[in-house]
Amino acid sequence: MRATLRWAHSDLRTHRGEALFLVLATAGIVVSLLLAAALFGYATNPWQRVFAQAHGAHVTLHTTGTADAGKLARLDGVDDVAGPYPTSSLTVASRGSRASVELRGTPERPDVGRPLITSGKWLDAATPDGVVLESRLARALLAAPGDTLTVPGTARTLTVIGIADSAEPRYRPGEQPGLVWALPSAVAEPAGQVIGLRLTDPADTEYTVQRAVTVLGAGAIGEVATWQQARAEAQNDNRLLGQVLGLFGLGALVAAGFAVHGAIGTRIRGHLRDIAILKAIGFTPGQVVRVFLMQHLGYALLGAVAGAVLMEALGSGIPGRLGDAVAVWQGLPGQTVTLFAVPVAAVLFIGATTGLAAWRAGRVPPVPVPRPAAPPAGRLTGVARRALGMRVPPALVLGWRKAFTRRPRSLGTVARLALPLLLIVVAMSAWTTLDRFHSEPDRMGLPTALSVRADATLGEKETRALLENDPQVASAYPGTEVAALVPGQTATIALRGLGTGQEPYPFTLAEGRTARGPDEAVAGQGLLDLLHVQVGDWVRMTVGDRPQILHIVGRSIEPENAGRVISTSLDTLRANDPTLRPTLYQVRLEPGADPQAVADRLTSEGLGHLDVHTVTNPADGLSPLRAVVLGLIAVLALIGLIELLTAIGGMVREGERDLLALKAIGLSPRQITAMTVTAMACTAMAAVLAAMILGLPLARWLIDAQGRSSGIGTGIAQGPPALFLLGLTVAAVLGAAALAALPAARAARRRLADTLSAVA
Structure with missing residues (x-):
């Protein structure tokens, strides 16, 4: 045990930076996973608690004043x-x-x-x-x-x-x-x-709604609200934040596990002689495995405990919704179990990856096996020979060759380095998509900035004149929105008539075409999923006692009402009901106009006859995601730094046996250093390219999948700007080169006697 502790202490002194980064990365991962658990608990608990204490209604029906709603009390169930x-x-x-x-x-x-x-x-x-x-x-x-x-x-x-x-x-x-x-x-x-x-049975909600419509008549029911809809609305934003944190926390945990596995594997290759000596003096294979296992489990345990303590002590002090979520979560019955289980699971996962790598150390023979004189791919490729013939500096050619000589090992290094970079690309895609909602709302289903409702004393012409006289109002689209019963009469959806044939409403389409002819409409993803229809189908709904049949010709991006919206022109609704008059106006502003200032001005000019609201942007509720993304990028950068340091150390040790040959063919220490730096830069470049090739499609798929599940629909995903991708590439390549420069220079200037002892 004494020798084991001395070995671990010596290794810690040699790799202090790597140990610190492992502890910090583990702490960040545990904090991310605990925040995800807190958000899931916060999303579910407040509404569930209120529903239970309030003895909430499973179905809420709005009916006409003459309907005999008392009959519903006698329904079965x-x-x-x-x-x-x-x-x-x-x-x-x-x-x-x-x-x-x-x-x-x-x-x-x-x-x-x-x-x-x-x-x-x-x-x-x-x-x-x-x-x-x-x-x-x-x-x-x-x-x-x-x-x-x-x-x-x-x-x-x-x-x-x-x-x-x-x-x-x-x-x-x-x-x-x-x-x-x-x-x-x-x-x-x-x-x-x-x-x-x-x-009696909440699962009978849809059947009960059907019975209520049958008893009272479709014309007597204006709107139906169910407990599932209320719960989904209350949980939506918080569950999304929890999903993002959980996804990236698990991804970072996997990346950290691979980084630890690679670090131990590289260290074992660099200490084969030391491990053989340990076995020669009496260490068993199990003791050698325990040296590495206990050491890295200690790092993981320290980071996990630090993350849990920080979360428990300071989590409720985080500004905004995250702090509120943690404060509520800390009072839930299962919080203690989660606070214990998440760090333990993280430590066990890192321990499993550590054990797989440390097992190789236990298989090292007591007598070192001589290394081969040349690597398996020792000959120069035709491309390398032609590059040398074209007077490309030898350091660059040999560095590129060194990065990819041992293909399985080189691919493993590139894959481990690419994983955190891939997650960074996905995180920045989420950031860019949120920014797009604010910078270009018209392309994300929000072409208008204000919603205006006028009372009955103002006519259509007077209202439009009042709105369009404002210098910062570009267009005012008349419309109406009513609740409609879906086929089967189990739920209500929003039926909107917006714009006219002369001034059509600028819907944001993700599929199909805009509604131009009579009885044509566009629908949100939530409605398509609810009715199990697709673009091109006809749907029948009931508005009061009037049936409305519409042909869905396009899918629009609908951030409102969970996408359960079908929209047509006001002219189409008026053809079914000539007495219909606009009840709302969607107002598009001039570029650069302040929506709140215009809303205040219109309210004042309306003399109490206008009810003006700014259109709710779904990205406003996700503002905590920005801080989350920054924190995750920091954790992922730490993991990437660990992998870079591991790869640099392994490459420098692998190059020690080639030092004599390189000096013999006339390369100077500066050229040998440049060769190692080039090899690391090429490795980082390959990792960045792999991260982008895989990360950009993955980010688009994940964001669109979330958009579809929330009812907004696919087509909202945006990749990071080209400038960011270029900056990430430059930072990774230059960072790898800068980190490799000092250890490579030290190795290139080693004395020949030291080099002989290293390769003996």
Whole structure:
């Protein structure tokens, strides 16, 4: 044991930098995996906790005011109901912010879908104008108990007396109205009613929706919301961050394992004589294996413990959503198990790769086997001979040959170095795709910047004139959006009519063509998946009691409503319903215009008749991904640096036996150094090219797969800019050359006696 410890201590002193990098890389990998676990827990737990505590409704139905929604309580499989409650739609304002809301008349706090009060109190008859706001809506309005909400265009005010969490779909500006609970007397002119159904078996959700439509009639149901949709909306962004962290964390772990395997293999080849001496003095093969295994397990264990401690102590202090996720995750029942299991799994994986490499050390014979006088591919290739004949410097030719002489070993080095570079290319592709949403939103399904809704007092001409008179408004497209029942009547989708034949809406198409003729439409990926249709098919849906049949001629990139959107022109919808008038306007701005400034200006000029929102960019919710990508690139760069140092050390040791021959043919120490530097630069260049050839298609496939699963659809992936790829290539090649220069120069200036002893 004493000799083992002395050997490990000596090796640590010789490879301090490599040991430090291994510890740091392992710590970064463990932190990435633990952050992924925290985000998955955070994505699932808050909504699940609220749904359980609120005794949430599995199906929420919005019906007409005359529908006998009480019949639904008698359906098979319905365990309990909430409502029906009268509802009306209006716009409220607070502290300069406005929001579209659903005012729900609730005489008493319901048992099903019970709002969970987080501040303030529940409705009280002593405050007839009092309301309780859903928590996300309250944050958007910057409202707190005691504040007063105004209803633009009227003298009416509402007093906020409470804030509550709800398991129903949350407020999304321009997409989903916020939920406001009020006394029934506050809902003066109900536009409809809402009823929540709690089911005996949640798996029967679709069947229950079909039965409800059959009982009430398709014309009586305006919108259907299910618990699966609400859960998916609540989890979407956080689960994506968790998937990214988990994917790159596992990839970095594999890269680190390969790097450790390569480092041990290279060290064994460089210490064959020392290992033979250890065996000659009595070390068993098992003891030799344990020397390497215990040493690298120690590095991995130190890094894993450091990563876990950092995560536990400082994780909740990370700014933004990541810190919130860690704080919630630390209070979950399974957090302790995960905090222990992830570092242990990382250490065991690195231990497995270490054991495979260390096993070779145990097979080294006690008597060193003489090395062959020349490598298997000792002769110069025809290309190399022609290059020398063309007066190419010998150092460059021999360096290129040295990099790829031993093909299996050279390919292994290139593959291990290419893996972290490949992951860096994928990470930067994700970064570039997010940037594209901000820099070129019109190419990512966001051609307009503002969504405007006008009240009934403004006509179509007056509204368009008001919008187009603004100097920074380029176009205003009239449209409408309604909820439509899909075939089978199991869910609702968004049916949009945007633009006219004279001024068509600029849809962003990923497949097919734009809708030009009557009854033609484009659809999002989420809708195609929901209905199991494709471009070219006809679909039938129901809007109220009117059927609508549309021909899907293209697939558009749809960031809204999980892609469950089918869009046609306003003219097509008017052909089915001549009385239809625009209810919203999508506004495209001039280049360089500030959407928020224009929205504030239009709101002011509308004198309370316009409800203006900036269009939500899905990339806004993924802003923490930038910091994640930078951290992952740093970890991957450390792993790549470990592999570079390993390859340099191995190449310098391999070159010691050729030193005498190179000097004998007249090469100077500077030329010998240049040969080694060239070999490392060629190896790095090959690794970068392999990373790009494999990484760019892989990144596109991964991003498009995520886009398809989220409903946005394929066609959003963007590769890194050419300048970044060039910079990565230059950094890798020059970095490899710079790191190799000093050890290669030292080896080239060794005395001949030292060289003879090294190759003896």
